[in-house]
Amino acid sequence: MEVPKFKRLPRHIAIIPDGNRRWAQARGLEKHEGYDNGIIPGLKVYDICVRLGIEEVTFFGFTQDNTKRSEVQRKAFVDSCIKSVQELSKRDAELLVVGNTNSDMFPKELLPYTKKTKFGKGKIKINFLVNYGWYWDLTYAYDNSSDKEKMVENIASADITRIDLLIRWGARCRLSGMLPIQTVYSDIYVVDEMWPDFKPEHLYNALEWYQDQDITLGG
Amino acid sequence: MEVPKFKRLPRHIAIIPDGNRRWAQARGLEKHEGYDNGIIPGLKVYDICVRLGIEEVTFFGFTQDNTKRSEVQRKAFVDSCIKSVQELSKRDAELLVVGNTNSDMFPKELLPYTKKTKFGKGKIKINFLVNYGWYWDLTYAYDNSSDKEKMVENIASADITRIDLLIRWGARCRLSGMLPIQTVYSDIYVVDEMWPDFKPEHLYNALEWYQDQDITLGG
Numbered sequence: 001m002e003v004p005k006f007k008r009l010p011r012h013i014a015i016i017p018d019g020n021r022r023w024a025q026a027r028g029l030e031k032h033e034g035y036d037n038g039i040i041p042g043l044k045v046y047d048i049c050v051r052l053g054i055e056e057v058t059f060f061g062f063t064q065d066n067t068k069r070s071e072v073q074r075k076a077f078v079d080s081c082i083k084s085v086q087e088l089s090k091r092d093a094e095l096l097v098v099g100n101t102n103s104d105m106f107p108k109e110l111l112p113y114t115k116k117t118k119f120g121k122g123k124i125k126i127n128f129l130v131n132y133g134w135y136w137d138l139t140y141a142y143d144n145s146s147d148k149e150k151m152v153e154n155i156a157s158a159d160i161t162r163i164d165l166l167i168r169w170g171a172r173c174r175l176s177g178m179l180p181i182q183t184v185y186s187d188i189y190v191v192d193e194m195w196p197d198f199k200p201e202h203l204y205n206a207l208e209w210y211q212d213q214d215i216t217l218g219g
Numbered sequence: 220m221e222v223p224k225f226k227r228l229p230r231h232i233a234i235i236p237d238g239n240r241r242w243a244q245a246r247g248l249e250k251h252e253g254y255d256n257g258i259i260p261g262l263k264v265y266d267i268c269v270r271l272g273i274e275e276v277t278f279f280g281f282t283q284d285n286t287k288r289s290e291v292q293r294k295a296f297v298d299s300c301i302k303s304v305q306e307l308s309k310r311d312a313e314l315l316v317v318g319n320t321n322s323d324m325f326p327k328e329l330l331p332y333t334k335k336t337k338f339g340k341g342k343i344k345i346n347f348l349v350n351y352g353w354y355w356d357l358t359y360a361y362d363n364s365s366d367k368e369k370m371v372e373n374i375a376s377a378d379i380t381r382i383d384l385l386i387r388w389g390a391r392c393r394l395s396g397m398l399p400i401q402t403v404y405s406d407i408y409v410v411d412e413m414w415p416d417f418k419p420e421h422l423y424n425a426l427e428w429y430q431d432q433d434i435t436l437g438g
Contacts, residue, residue: 065437134403135371138357142367148358173392173407177437180399184353188392188407218284218396 003051004204008211010164012056014186015045016178019170019194021073026194032076034196041198042084046091048203049124056125058160059084060178061097064133067105074105081130082109088128089113092120098157099131106131116159127160134177152181162186164215167206169195187213222270223423227430229383231275233405234264235397238389238413240292245413251295253415260417261303265310267422268343275344277379278303279397280316283352286324293324300349301328307347308332311339317376318350325350335378346379353396371400381405383434386425388414406432 020034042059049057061081067074086109088095097113099106110130140156152158157179163186166178171192175183189206193199239253261278268276280300286293305328307314316332318325329349359375371377376398382405385397390411394402408425412418 063437065435068438134400138400139367139370142361142370148361151358151361152354172432173409174405175403176435177403180403181353181357184394184396184399186393190392213391216284216395218282219287 001047001051003048003200004207006052006207006211009052009054009207010187010210011054012058012161012163012165013049013054014058014060014163014166014178014183015042016060016166016168016170016176017042017195018168018172018176020077020196022170023194023196030072032070032073034194035073035076035080037196038080039084039087041195043087043091044198044200045203046088046093046124046126048200050092052207054124056127056161058127058163058179058182059129060176061099061128061130061132063129063177064100064103064105064131064136065177067131078105078107081128082107085110085113085128085130088126089117089119092123093126094118094122094124095126095128096159097128097130098160099129100133100136100156101131103131129157129178132157132178134180138180155181157182165189165206165210167191167203169193169198169202185217220266220270222267222419225271225426225430228271228273228426229406229429230273231277231380231382231384232268232273233277233279233382233385233397233402234261235279235385235387235389235395236261236414237387237391237395239296239415241389242413242415249291251289251292253413254292254295254299256415257299258303258306260414262306262310263417263419264422265307265312265343265345267419269311271426273343275346275380277346277382277398277401278348279395280318280347280349280351282348282396283319283322283324283350283355284396286350297324297326300347301326304329304332304347304349307345308336308338311342312345313337313341313343314345314347315378316347316349317379318348319352319355319375320350322350348376348397351376351397353399357399374400376401384408384425384429386410386422388412388417388421404436
């Protein structure tokens with residue numbers, strides 16, 4: 001696979017793989033049947049990012065908010081997350097799953113990945129949000145310390161660094177509760193296509209757009 | 220002034236009035252000369268929102284990050300914020316300025332507005348971020364209480380409610396540190412034009428777009 005050259009790349013990319021249900025419905029399938037088609041796109045993103053030399057990628061797996069959906073949907077997106085993380089663990093990656101494990105919604109199969117682990121040659125840091133919640137993340141800092149100067153280093157997602165570029169598939173332009181502290185300065189790029197319709201060009205277009213954004217960190 | 224009709228309106232709109240400096244430069248002016256042209260647009264947004272019956276509007280005045288800019292620029296955007304708030308206080312509004320007052324960067328002229336005050340008939344809640352910082356906002360909760368269940372109600376911006384629609388002028392798609400908790404679920408709409416080039420149509424287009432967004436609050 002050949003990848004284009006870019007003059008300036010983000011260090012850390014976040015992926016919101018939205019639109020699985022709308023993709024399924026548009027094909028006359030049941031909503032939950034979309035999620036299974038979201039696994040291969042994630043592995044393609046992984047491949048491209050390794051080739052480009054991106055340091056860190058964070059995938060929005062599912063949030064605590066998402067678990068309010070019907071059981072058949074919940075089972076489908078949880079299964080997709082499990083399979084995605086297991087597939088990534090067969091590749092070169094430093095894997096970390098972040099989410100609330102004190103809940104039945106957190107799949108036991110992913111517990112071993114909640115401690116950062118190097119697979120193969122490492123090569124790229126991959127974070128995967130599983131049963132993640134913004135409120136859980138921020139208030140977690142209180143359990144660790146009452147020292148407010150250490151808040152950012154004590155949140156549950158403290159091992160996930162600042163996000164430079166957030167790419168969301170499925171045409172919505174919002175964070176849906178993803179990592180409020182790491183996204184305060186992120187450039188957000190929206191792909192109109194649904195996630196199961198992923199094409200490498202979506203990612204390339206986002207990176208091309210990102211090159212022309214100034215980096216001010218709010219300044 | 221006639222305003223269009225919408226089938227579904229956001230309860231709370233946030234405004235990031237970006238592009239003042241690029242607007243000035245494009246006209247051969249000095250960067251800081253743009254800010255003065257950002258006052259009237261804010262008053263127009265106020266007028267339209269009152270007519271539409273919007274309950275709450277929050278303006279991104281300036282952040283602690285912004286104060287790292289040159290002194291001439293800083294003076295210019297601080298002056299614009301002072302004038303904007305003073306102008307709004309001559310209208311019907313419940314005004315609240317939110318920001319770190321324990322700093323020379325906070326203009327004394329705006330201290331009286333840091334307590335919510337009703338001017339005229341009230342009619343609309345207007346928040347104005349002045350020397351605001353996301354880190355200051357979140358860690359403020361620690362000073363108030365060590366009870367993590369009360370974190371959200373103890374942040375410095377606790378009187379500002381969840382933002383439904385965030386509109387940013389100046390073509391960038393990012394939050395620049397604006398209210399990380401209130402924006403976790405916000406729909407973000409980007410206007411390519413610079414803020415001093417504000418036209419009512421920008422706001423109408425954003426509201427039209429917002430009507431077609433589904434409201435899931437992350438679910």
